[in-house]
Amino acid sequence: MKPTDIQNPEYFHKVVDCQYACPAHTPVPEYIRLIAAERYTEAYMINWESNVFPGVLGRTCDRPCEPACRRGRVDEEPVAICRLKRVAADNKGDVKTFMPQGPFAQNGKKIALIGGGPASLTVARDLAPLGYEIHLYCEQKTGGGMMRSQIPSFRLPETVLNEEVNYILDLGIHTHFNHYVSSFKEILDKNYDAVFVGTGAPRGKDLSNLPGRQEAAKNIYVGIEWLASVAFEHTAKIGKKVIVLGGGNTAMDCCRTSLRLGADGVTVAVRSPIKEMKASPWEIEDAINEGIPILENMVPKSFETENGILKGMTFEKVNAVYDEKGKRTLVPSGEPDVFIEADDVLIAIGQENSFPWIEKNIGLEFDKWELPLLNEITFQSTLPHVFFGGDSAFGPKNVITAVAHGHQAAVSIDLFCNKKSLIERPSPYTNLISQKMGIHEWIYNNDVTPDERHKVPHAATAVTLKDRKKEVELGFDLPTGFKEAERCLNCDIQTVFMEDRCIECDACVDICPTTCITFTTNGEEDDLRTRLLAPSKDLNQELYVSDSLKTGRVMVKDEDVCLHCGLCAERCPTSAWDMQKYIYQVTKAGNTCQKIA
């Protein structure tokens, strides 16, 4: 293998599994260390820079970082990254003084944002300080989008959301709330320099063709619409017996909200086996803890009505059968159909994009799934000055993905308005800094101990079930937050190898607890992986290969289960190994963009 090019910003980035997995690439270990150091404000600001809504995401994020966490590979459970983010948000001091302070010198460019959700707000935050005049159009009474309409208050208190939305609106955004854009042409006619569409995936799927759907219509609701109606206080009660159809997070929110609005028998019916439900495991767990039964392998067959009034639903029982490729088919099990009584039914079986307000003749092209045709890197549409992001770009994902889209769209808009190439993306900001403090001392805490993941305490159900606005999760207290923060392995502290210093004494090989390091003759990757001292099975984890050493061998390090404990560097007599903190920041719209010329 060729020597690893550690100058490539993506090499060490990939070693920081959590940051790499995060769509917005938040520097997770860095803010976790700050939490351990009780520097909550700075920890918050690192998050705010990167993911814009730390308080919101610290409660509701889909957490792609956690399955990626290295701790999960060497220990039983990953670090509770998401809940640590909340610790920073809950305990921060005055953060506003660290944020860009307006008024900003205007650059004369006007940008329209359609939709008030996380993608649009991110674009607003990134561009407003650069002097763009931002006009935000939103049909709701204030910003937040689906974070406000679809995430119930018992998971995300309105105060937390308002605070973080307002940090952005306070940057001098021209808001047009309660303004449903019914014609895209009208917006285009206003001659904005660029337009960003972040209108989400607002149409909940329905079961229009299921028998009984029309007769029972007044007791059947589409999940996201119903949640929005609860959030905006148009709906305050529901029937005693409720069936929720679907296995995603919306279904979990629907069933738990129903309980809080007075239902006493809520049932979730899922087509698939429970283990294949799309909802996050912790959402499922919370619903079960509130006493909600989740019935699996139930395919809705009909709505049963009596004199035009909904009485319940009939389901067909199925089994999931998998072919060789793992493709699933649901095969009727032959068991008798199941009837479940219901006064109301909530349909939460997915959502889709919908752009009824975009005229077909204005030059915007859509694909066969009615998604806009976009450049996947620049988010530019077929109208050069129109950009998309969030769920409206590539279909429903999650808040953190919308934020990541927002950042990239903002970079594109900034490049576009400065008449630069959108494809030549500015590089991320990176830096490697030695953590050496003394002969065998490091700036970070390298003591790796087996500590179990801490559970987040919940408020008593007796209280939370009576008040839909009462937050269920209480967040870590500070001592628990500290202990959880100490579980982080500091994967951003990289093991950097300098071959010209190595005397091949084997000290690093002997000390490495997880047998990551091997000195051997070079070869092709497939061959090398078989000759390492410990099995090297995960091909997604890179091998760090040095240049040829004095004896003609090379150093090969399998990054897979490295604990970043620094023992290789402590035991190295010549400092051929060093522990260096790797900083990787995704480019934001701003100076960097303008410097390229």
Next chain:
Amino acid sequence: MSYIKPPFRHPDLPTNEVGYSKKDYEGAISTLCAGCGHDSISGAIVQACYEMSIEPHLIAKFSGIGCSSKTPAYFLSNSHGFNSVHGRMPSVTTGANLANRDLIYLGVSGDGDTASIGMGQFVHAIRRNVNMTYIVMNNGCYGLTKGQDSATADFGSLSKGGSTNMFQAIDLVGLSMELGATFVARSFSGDKTQLIPLIKAAMSHQGFAFIDVISPCVTFNNNVGSTKSYDYVRDHVETLSMMDFVPDKTEILVDYAEGDSKSVELHDGSAIQLHKLASGWDPTDRNLSFDRLHQSRDKGEILTGLIYIEPNGSELHSVINTVKKPLNSLSEKDLMPSLATLELINEDHR
């Protein structure tokens, strides 16, 4: 500085035939200098014992005083151990061995502990052919007292302080061959591919097995001009043969050309498979080995590998015809002759 090694190990760490992973053969974290050759030797011992599938409680490790003699704390934490006084490791091991021949005896010593204060002990353990593995971690200096020349420092070798050694070195390999050691080898801490099979063969060998391991003192004797630095040793190593240790001789699969390879069968059914043999050398021929050793010395080479082996020597227990069972398992019945036997003995002395 870390004093405790994190308890996590590679999740797919394999286990050996007796169900242990390498972790079960490890010791505490080393407090020796970073990069000390001794740590590599400890690592080789761990690897050898793991690969041989010896249950850790069947090994007894012994040492004297010095940097080398601290190392038993850093390997085989689940084995028996005795850290004796300076230079007295061979006697303590001899005693333990006589009391229980069932254990595998591993003595660890340094150049000071062996070639100076413990010389008298060392030579008698060889002479008696105690069934043990004797590893000298040889760095040519007194590392624990800041690097003075030891008795194995080569004539003319330059110390870190700049002084030249004016005395002849004691060659422990030559000495042990002279005294009739039945397994003599030399290796280098920086070459585990050679060292690990040597340790395995030495532990399988019936009788006194001596391995002189050049182990650079990274703090006091790794300077230019030293003959025991990493660079000097790598530049001057002359290897007698490539060696494989084959736990069961029936498994020997690789055939090498006649005259180029040799297989030596050990008492316990295992075998040493040597290939790429140096010309004019046969490890079972004592005179040829002597010649080869002397030639290398004249040329300034550091001869490594298995230098001499006598696989059929008589070790101490068979010479003095001791009881087969460990002494602590002998009952009163075994130890006290019956009245009739006593009568017979007494009759002899009338």
